[in-house]
Amino acid sequence: MALDSKIPHGPISDKWTDYKDHINLVNPANKRNLDIIIVGTGLAGGSAAATLAEQGYNVKAFCFQDSPRRAHSIAAQGGINAAKNYKGDGDSVYRLFYDTVKGGDYRAREANVHRLAEVSANIIDQCVAQGVPLAREYGGLLDNRSFGGTLVSRTFYAQGQTGQQLLLGAYSAMNRQIGRGKIKMYNRHEMLDIVIVNGKARGIIARNLITGEIERHSAHAVVVGSGGYGNVFFLSTNAMGSNATAAWKIHKKGAFFANPCYTQIHPTCIPVSGDHQSKLTLMSESLRNDGRIWVPAKQEDAKAIREGKKKATDLSETERDYFLERRYPAFGNLVPRDVASRAAKERCDAGFGVNKTGEAVYLDFAAAIKRYGTEEAFVKGLDANDAALVTKLGAEIVKSKYGNLFQMYYKIVDEDPYTTPMMIYPAVHYTMGGTWVDYNLMTTIPGCFSIGESNFSDHGANRLGASALMQGLADGYFVLPYTIGDYLAPDIKMGEISTDLPEFVAAEKEVKDQIDRFINNKGTHSVDYFHKKLGKIMWDKVGMARNAKGLTEAIEEIAALREEFYKDVKVPGSANEFNQELEKATRVADFLELGELFAKDALHRNESCGGHFREEYQTEEGEALRDDENFAYVAAWEYKGKPSDAVLHKEPLVYENIKLVQRSYK
Amino acid sequence: MKLTLKIWRQKNAQDKGGIVDYPIDGIEPDMSFLEMLDVLNEQLINKGEEPVAFDHDCREGICGMCSLFINGEAHGPDRGVTTCQLHMRMFKDGDTIFIEPFRAKAFPVIKDLVVDRSSFDRIQHAGGFISVNTSGNTIDANTIPINKHDADKSFDAAACIGCGACVATCKNSSAMLFVSAKVSQYALLPQGKVEAVDRVLNMVHQMDLEGFGNCTNTGACEVECPKGISLENIARMNREYLSASLKG
Numbered sequence: 001m002a003l004d005s006k007i008p009h010g011p012i013s014d015k016w017t018d019y020k021d022h023i024n025l026v027n028p029a030n031k032r033n034l035d036i037i038i039v040g041t042g043l044a045g046g047s048a049a050a051t052l053a054e055q056g057y058n059v060k061a062f063c064f065q066d067s068p069r070r071a072h073s074i075a076a077q078g079g080i081n082a083a084k085n086y087k088g089d090g091d092s093v094y095r096l097f098y099d100t101v102k103g104g105d106y107r108a109r110e111a112n113v114h115r116l117a118e119v120s121a122n123i124i125d126q127c128v129a130q131g132v133p134l135a136r137e138y139g140g141l142l143d144n145r146s147f148g149g150t151l152v153s154r155t156f157y158a159q160g161q162t163g164q165q166l167l168l169g170a171y172s173a174m175n176r177q178i179g180r181g182k183i184k185m186y187n188r189h190e191m192l193d194i195v196i197v198n199g200k201a202r203g204i205i206a207r208n209l210i211t212g213e214i215e216r217h218s219a220h221a222v223v224v225g226s227g228g229y230g231n232v233f234f235l236s237t238n239a240m241g242s243n244a245t246a247a248w249k250i251h252k253k254g255a256f257f258a259n260p261c262y263t264q265i266h267p268t269c270i271p272v273s274g275d276h277q278s279k280l281t282l283m284s285e286s287l288r289n290d291g292r293i294w295v296p297a298k299q300e301d302a303k304a305i306r307e308g309k310k311k312a313t314d315l316s317e318t319e320r321d322y323f324l325e326r327r328y329p330a331f332g333n334l335v336p337r338d339v340a341s342r343a344a345k346e347r348c349d350a351g352f353g354v355n356k357t358g359e360a361v362y363l364d365f366a367a368a369i370k371r372y373g374t375e376e377a378f379v380k381g382l383d384a385n386d387a388a389l390v391t392k393l394g395a396e397i398v399k400s401k402y403g404n405l406f407q408m409y410y411k412i413v414d415e416d417p418y419t420t421p422m423m424i425y426p427a428v429h430y431t432m433g434g435t436w437v438d439y440n441l442m443t444t445i446p447g448c449f450s451i452g453e454s455n456f457s458d459h460g461a462n463r464l465g466a467s468a469l470m471q472g473l474a475d476g477y478f479v480l481p482y483t484i485g486d487y488l489a490p491d492i493k494m495g496e497i498s499t500d501l502p503e504f505v506a507a508e509k510e511v512k513d514q515i516d517r518f519i520n521n522k523g524t525h526s527v528d529y530f531h532k533k534l535g536k537i538m539w540d541k542v543g544m545a546r547n548a549k550g551l552t553e554a555i556e557e558i559a560a561l562r563e564e565f566y567k568d569v570k571v572p573g574s575a576n577e578f579n580q581e582l583e584k585a586t587r588v589a590d591f592l593e594l595g596e597l598f599a600k601d602a603l604h605r606n607e608s609c610g611g612h613f614r615e616e617y618q619t620e621e622g623e624a625l626r627d628d629e630n631f632a633y634v635a636a637w638e639y640k641g642k643p644s645d646a647v648l649h650k651e652p653l654v655y656e657n658i659k660l661v662q663r664s665y666k
Numbered sequence: 667m668k669l670t671l672k673i674w675r676q677k678n679a680q681d682k683g684g685i686v687d688y689p690i691d692g693i694e695p696d697m698s699f700l701e702m703l704d705v706l707n708e709q710l711i712n713k714g715e716e717p718v719a720f721d722h723d724c725r726e727g728i729c730g731m732c733s734l735f736i737n738g739e740a741h742g743p744d745r746g747v748t749t750c751q752l753h754m755r756m757f758k759d760g761d762t763i764f765i766e767p768f769r770a771k772a773f774p775v776i777k778d779l780v781v782d783r784s785s786f787d788r789i790q791h792a793g794g795f796i797s798v799n800t801s802g803n804t805i806d807a808n809t810i811p812i813n814k815h816d817a818d819k820s821f822d823a824a825a826c827i828g829c830g831a832c833v834a835t836c837k838n839s840s841a842m843l844f845v846s847a848k849v850s851q852y853a854l855l856p857q858g859k860v861e862a863v864d865r866v867l868n869m870v871h872q873m874d875l876e877g878f879g880n881c882t883n884t885g886a887c888e889v890e891c892p893k894g895i896s897l898e899n900i901a902r903m904n905r906e907y908l909s910a911s912l913k914g
Contacts, residue, residue: 051800070729128807131796133821140811172795179791239723273696526711578777
């Protein structure tokens with residue numbers, strides 16, 4: 001099967017406009033005869049549900065949480081990009097497009113990214129109209145800040161809680177439609193399979209997580225917006241419940257899975273403190289605007305700090321190594337995430353780490369506090385030479401920018417980041433791979449769409465800061481509502497789809513059989529036992545740096561672990577009740593397949609590219625070495641029974657507007 | 667650390683439920699409270715017993731999913747945190763810890779420590795939004811300038827995570843802090859003015875229908891709120907409600 005990306009012809013800046021001018025439309029009176037299922041209610045799913053319901057479609061929305069407001073988009077901290085050029089620093093749609101393609105290490109699809117940049121400004125307008133309280137300047141205009149990997153200030157934010165505020169905006173738009181009866185909301189429900197009738201997605205099988213009841217739901221189209229698969233590593237910054245089940249189930253039924261190896265490791269997370277750790281906490285990348293990253297310049301100082309004999313504040317400027325500023329003078333602490341992450345790991349591996357386990361570097365705000373404090377003293381006509389006053393004033397400014405993050409750090413680590421530098425270390429954060437979609441955001445299953453983090457299309461091999469929220473809302477508010485109409489136009493006379501069709505019966509049976517298998521499997525180990533084992537294989541051999549030997553081993557080990565899981569997992573309780581262990585079991589079963597495909601994808605990609613770093617492919621200076629000649633394509637995998645049999649399809653990436661060059665942040 | 671946990675176990679909404687004792691050992695001060703429960707659950711599963719059900723998700727204090735009434739306090743003894751941010755260093759070796767669900771008529775128990783907080787959603791369906799089409803045809807954002815002070819106050823109210831600690835800790839099981847935060851967020855913004863009258867009337871009406879109690883200005887909600895939502899919002903909602911009642 002040849003992959004058809006359906007990218008419209010014509011100049012890049014006209015593609016989306018021309019496309020919208022020529023697609024089929026559904027008459028408003030006919031929209032009420034069409035049902036759409038949306039799985040996941042984060043930024044992408046929530047905004048899509050609200051918009052499609054407003055347009056007149058009957059929307060059935062599903063989330064595993066007790067309310068859409070809890071989707072993990074809520075935890076995004078830093079901000080959302082938009083090409084508004086409010087600062088007059090030369091930003092434009094083209095520059096946002098350019099930065100995003102470059103930041104993605106030239107592995108994103110040009111046409112999709114340009115469309116994203118085009119609608120970005122609308123997102124801000126939309127959210128402000130909805131009452132999202134984004135940060136303001138004293139004149140009442142919107143404030144923004146700069147973020148890693150760019151040279152303009154285009155990131156809009158709401159303190160360190162931007163994701164929360166944007167999600168609550170989408171949730172409020174959903175609430176309006178739920179109140180009008182246009183969205184039927186299914187909280188605490190999990191999609192466990194897709195139903196395909198005559199080659200088209202026509203419904204899902206879901207489990208009511210409270211009663212355990214298996215339900216059939218039909219629709220004319222199914223949209224998956226279920227987020228990423230970072231929890232395949234067990235430890236990640238994702239919420240505990242974040243899972244890949246919806247995306248993986250559609251993959252098993254025919255949706256190709258693209259670039260699973262492209263996973264972002266985020267440089268600024270709170271380091272692991274022990275074996276009990278259940279998840280990792282991200283500290284917003286915006287901190288890198290004001291925080292300076294360093295380790296001791298001498299190994300003996302690092303050792304003394306690890307042993308508690310010295311403190312960070314004991315070291316003078318000359319005894320510190322600001323390694324990002326040293327290596328990448330043009331971008332300094334604001335280099336993209338993969339570059340910052342690897343540089344931190346390199347220093348720690350070389351023996352310069354600063355926490356007990358030697359896996360942490362400092363993120364220091366002392367300079368920012370002094371700079372802001374001096375400025376504030378000057379503005380207020382106070383004595384800028386009074387060090388205590390300057391520190392106090394500066395700390396207040398820093399607090400107003402990052403207060404919640406500092407509080408969060410303090411609560412977890414029990415150290416005050418205003419006086420002692422924070423400790424940070426990279427952690428698994430965002431997955432750029434996902435279900436393959438064409439320009440319409442449709443997967444290789446007709447009628448099954450994938451939006452936001454669950455698709456692969458916009459971030460390439462690497463994600464720039466503040467671009468994930470942008471894609472989620474762009475897909476949901478402004479892209480899918482057009483493209484899905486084009487697909488649904490021929491279906492207006494179809495009428496309601498019966499859930500008594502044999503395809504529904506068969507899919508339901510499959511789901512029930514799997515659940516029964518878990519419940520009746522009298523094994524000896526908990527689900528978490530297996531999940532942690534999988535996570536360890538993934539982190540050790542498929543993590544920040546990979547090589548052919550480790551990947552080959554990982555593939556075998558995961559397959560063996562999967563076998564052991566099915567033989568030996570123990571799931572207490574019954575199927576017909578609220579059963580959190582059963583929920584975990586069905587999710588981990590999918591991660592155990594996805595992990596193997598992930599490693600297989602990483603093994604075949606003989607290059608280093610963004611978040612995918614193959615040790616065999618690096619420059620003499622240790623930077624990622626891309627191979628555009630052989631790997632400028634999307635790797636889309638077709639399911640064939642088990643991950644080892646997956647078949648590779650390639651979508652060549654054609655760059656007509658941006659020249660492929662080696663990324664450099666020096 | 668060695669601890670005695672006294673945990674509320676309740677099989678389902680119909681079950682009567684009761685406290686069960688669980689001794690536990692080997693708890694580290696660096697563990698979060700929920701990680702301590704993970705350790706307990708792992709032990710229960712290995713012994714062939716059913717693990718304790720509890721709600722949690724992001725484990726970084728922002729999703730509002732975690733709950734728990736710990737030693738008689740919503741989200742436990744620490745201030746300004748959710749249960750997932752509570753760490754075992756707050757407890758001492760040998761402590762006995764009572765762990766119960768958030769209790770309120772409007773939050774029925776689903777199982778063990780898990781409660782149903784969908785009443786909060788229904789209050790918002792009744793008016794927790796600004797009616798604007800999501801068409802992308804809205805005006806440029808900077809044509810609605812908003813005083814920074816108002817925007818910040820609106821943000822402070824919007825920072826509510828909907829966890830329900832305010833309800834759980836209130837002797838009347840009142841949801842006034844939660845609802846007033848929602849009302850305030852929009853009342854402070856120019857975009858929210860058009861529907862202000864209907865919004866406050868509808869939301870308060872739904873709040874009453876759900877069975878939440880009234881506010882008697884005890885202020886426990888503000889003390890226990892992990893996000894520092896201010897009582898000032900309740901005063902603002904009362905003003906909005908009074909003025910809306912006169913208009914309506």
